[in-house]
Amino acid sequence: MQTLSNKKILLGITGGIAAYKSAELVRLLIKAGAEVRVVMTPSAQEFVQPLTYQALSGHRVYVDLFDAEADSAMDHIELARWCDLLLVAPASADFLGKMNAGYADNLLLTLCLAAKQSVAVAPAMNQQMWANPATQENVKQLAARQVIVWGPAEGEQACGDVGAGRMLEAAQLLDNVQRHFSPGRLEGVNLLLTAGPTREAIDPVRYISNRSSGKMGYAIAEAAMRQGASVTLVSGPVSLAAPAGARLISVESAQQMLDAVMQQASEADVFVACAAVSDYRVDQAAQQKIKKSDAAMSLKLVLNDDILATVSALERRPFCVGFAAETQDVEQYALAKMEQKNLDMIAANRVGDGSGFETDFNQLEVFWRAGRQTIEHAGKAEVAKQLIDLIAERYTASLA
Numbered sequence: 549m550q551t552l553s554n555k556k557i558l559l560g561i562t563g564g565i566a567a568y569k570s571a572e573l574v575r576l577l578i579k580a581g582a583e584v585r586v587v588m589t590p591s592a593q594e595f596v597q598p599l600t601y602q603a604l605s606g607h608r609v610y611v612d613l614f615d616a617e618a619d620s621a622m623d624h625i626e627l628a629r630w631c632d633l634l635l636v637a638p639a640s641a642d643f644l645g646k647m648n649a650g651y652a653d654n655l656l657l658t659l660c661l662a663a664k665q666s667v668a669v670a671p672a673m674n675q676q677m678w679a680n681p682a683t684q685e686n687v688k689q690l691a692a693r694q695v696i697v698w699g700p701a702e703g704e705q706a707c708g709d710v711g712a713g714r715m716l717e718a719a720q721l722l723d724n725v726q727r728h729f730s731p732g733r734l735e736g737v738n739l740l741l742t743a744g745p746t747r748e749a750i751d752p753v754r755y756i757s758n759r760s761s762g763k764m765g766y767a768i769a770e771a772a773m774r775q776g777a778s779v780t781l782v783s784g785p786v787s788l789a790a791p792a793g794a795r796l797i798s799v800e801s802a803q804q805m806l807d808a809v810m811q812q813a814s815e816a817d818v819f820v821a822c823a824a825v826s827d828y829r830v831d832q833a834a835q836q837k838i839k840k841s842d843a844a845m846s847l848k849l850v851l852n853d854d855i856l857a858t859v860s861a862l863e864r865r866p867f868c869v870g871f872a873a874e875t876q877d878v879e880q881y882a883l884a885k886m887e888q889k890n891l892d893m894i895a896a897n898r899v900g901d902g903s904g905f906e907t908d909f910n911q912l913e914v915f916w917r918a919g920r921q922t923i924e925h926a927g928k929a930e931v932a933k934q935l936i937d938l939i940a941e942r943y944t945a946s947l948a
């Protein structure tokens with residue numbers, strides 16, 4: 549979809565290793581319909597040749613403040629006026645410092661000063677450089693002056709370090725640009741979400757768990773972020789990559805999940821309990837591995853606290869959305885659960901028939917106090933998107 553048609557993006561590239569990623573960003577922005585012009589700092593040209601961006605953007609690349617051949621219609625003031633968004637990606641530590649101090653000794657810095665439209669930066673640097681108080685102070689002050697800061701992400705770095713400082717991936721930056729021009733329905737909303745199974749220890753090597761893959765919860769996290777929510781994902785053990793941009797808190801047992809959720813609940817506007825939390829735990833998990841013997845053995849199970857009911861009973865409670873995975877009488881159980889736990893919404897699914905646990909598909913019957921809606925059988929990403937639309941609609945209505 550041409551989500552950025554008629555949008556003019558001025559992409560500034562500074563001297564960092566991540567400059568190569570911006571070639572992909574140019575491609576994605578153009579594919580989304582944007583018109584892109586590229587400006588490079590002198591250092592940036594040490595990393596990637598302007599020709600690369602020229603070929604991708606279809607326009608000459610602006611590099612020199614004193615370029616005698618510059619078309620007069622596009623001098624530094626005109627370029628700054630031309631764009632709807634000036635995005636500096638990657639933004640080096642050096643550039644952020646100079647930008648904060650108001651320097652204008654290269655074309656890109658001058659444009660940042662001259663731009664009346666939004667300016668966004670995507671920092672990219674070694675984790676130690678990012679953590680340095682000088683950089684942190686620069687970014688804080690830029691943000692206080694309405695400069696939009698996207699990232700950085702955490703992870704492995706070109707220099708071999710691991711930590712915060714990686715530039716966001718091109719696809720994430722594209723997402724951010726799209727959201728900048730059409731803000732999501734959950735912009736500014738803190739969404740707390742649980743996903744995956746829990747594991748209840750029997751002894752140090754054995755546990756009781758269930759078939760939840762976490763796919764539905766992770767898809768909801770993605771869909772919520774697409775609509776602009778800040779997502780905190782409390783996840784049981786799953787083999788899925790953390791959704792980029794979400795704050796991931798990994799837990800194992802139901803008790804750990806409850807503790808993590810309760811620590812975050814006061815900050816949450818919306819709570820979606822998608823995890824398949826074990827109702828019971830083993831009363832006294834053995835400290836040592838239980839040895840096999842000829843005798844039959846039994847485990848005493850005790851009830852776990854109900855995470856959703858605990859959150860929903862809070863004095864200042866978020867908008868609470870539950871899940872009901874049933875194998876029979878789905879509607880009846882779902883409505884009873886909504887009532888008992890005092891929920892705002894419940895999404896019910898029948899497990900089996902190619903839906904629900906361990907599959908890539910789902911279908912939901914969603915209930916709230918005054919209505920219901922069916923989300924037809926589809927891939928979990930699509931189901932999550934429709935569910936988040938519904939949550940956004942009901943949450944907004946609840947504020948009125």
Ligand SMILES: Cc1cc2nc3c(=O)[nH]c(=O)nc-3n(C[C@H](O)[C@H](O)[C@H](O)COP(=O)(O)O)c2cc1C
Nearest residue numbers: 562563564565566589591592640641642643672673
């Ligand atoms: C190989 C190499 C990689 C570099 N990578 C980065 C980087 O990722 N982030 C950064 O802030 N600086 C990095 N630098 C340092 C900048 O290139 C340097 O501070 C430069 O002055 C930035 O200029 P500019 O901000 O005008 O583009 C790197 C330098 C070298 C030699």
